[in-house]
Amino acid sequence: MEERWAAFAKVVADWVSGHQLLIYIVLGILAWALILLNYPLDSLTPIYANY
């Protein structure tokens, strides 16, 4: 079972690293569409920005 999961994860990881540009373009277009639909965005401060 463990080996089957590892093999599956490797196939997915290989596909992702081989198609990075395509993934970033598709997800990027979706992301920017969401941003424009929700424009203007609230200005938030990162809460992990410790002072």
Next chain:
Amino acid sequence: MLATFQILVLTTFLASLVYWVMPKGWVEGRRAVLLVVSGVLIYIYSPATLFLAVATALLAWLLYAVTKRYPQYGWLPWLVVLPLVINAITPLGEIIPFPSGTPRGVLFTSITTLGMSFYTFKLYVSIKQGLKLNSLPFREVLTTTLFYPAFPMGPIDGSQKFDHVALSRDPDIRRWVMGIGRIGMGAVKAYIIGGWIKTTAAIWVFGVPMDAMYDKGWDGPVQALLFAFFSFGYLYVNFSGFTDVAIGAGWMFNLDLTENFKFPLIAHSIQNFWQRWHLSLSKFITAYMFKPMVRRTGKASLSLIVTFTLIGLWHRTTVGYLFWGIGHGTALALTAWYRTKKRPPIPMPYVVRRVGGIVVTLTFVSLMSTIANQPSNRVLARYVLSFVGVHVA
């Protein structure tokens, strides 16, 4: 964020065009673009913030020069944390006489010291790597300190990420396009998903937005536990979203900032969590704190607890982060100790064991994070008491 998202995107777009118009031989021209844009953005945010960052960079460079001259004092680079330690004891906003007439107090200190804990560690890495390479130009120290996308929250990278080689790369249109996509994906995480968790989803589950829970209190352990998942989920999308924006902006200049997250929500053990969460910090902890301490003391468990306690206080000097540090350090030490026993795995199907590991890890880190990020000791006490059914109004 130093500026609003819109200003950051527009600035990055225009700055990257100016940056790439310059031929690769004009390395210092390209550096000037990064420094001027960063300096202006930080100055607009607050002149005091810029002043403190440049002063700390100067301190780091001086420490490098002195350590290089007197290598027998190997501890000298750690003095770069002095401003951070002083700030923890006496808020720097109270003692910096700059600019005259600027309002002092908690808010001023928070603004003045924005990004301080991050650039302190970036500077320490820069000094150590500089000593190894026998070279640390001040202009590179300044670039890593001020580089605006990574200024408020990392990733923690040494100045060698901004050296002559990095800035003389050819334009890479593929990376530039991917950078725009990544900035968008980061913004969706930080603003849209984060906003949804904080308001819509929180109102649906708790009846009020997440921030209002600190005033309202928690009805009992179930609600307090649910709140921990919400709080940690929000922290993750916020932190990783802004890191995506920083890394994406770096790609637009063909610069490699360190990846900070590898799907930490599916970590199946506390050790695995630290191989997925805030990787630039965990690399820093391992290389510059944990390993040297183990070499000196020979005690791995104690070193883990001490290291994480210090890192907890690096986040913020509060009781909550003290618990966070002790909790993470102890959990890691216990896991490491258990693994040395080399017991056979618990007899249960792989999927059950793996999913169980994910649930336990996520619950633990969510609780630790929620305890650490409570706004005051009073609210922290109220949150902890709610787990034993005590509701304090």
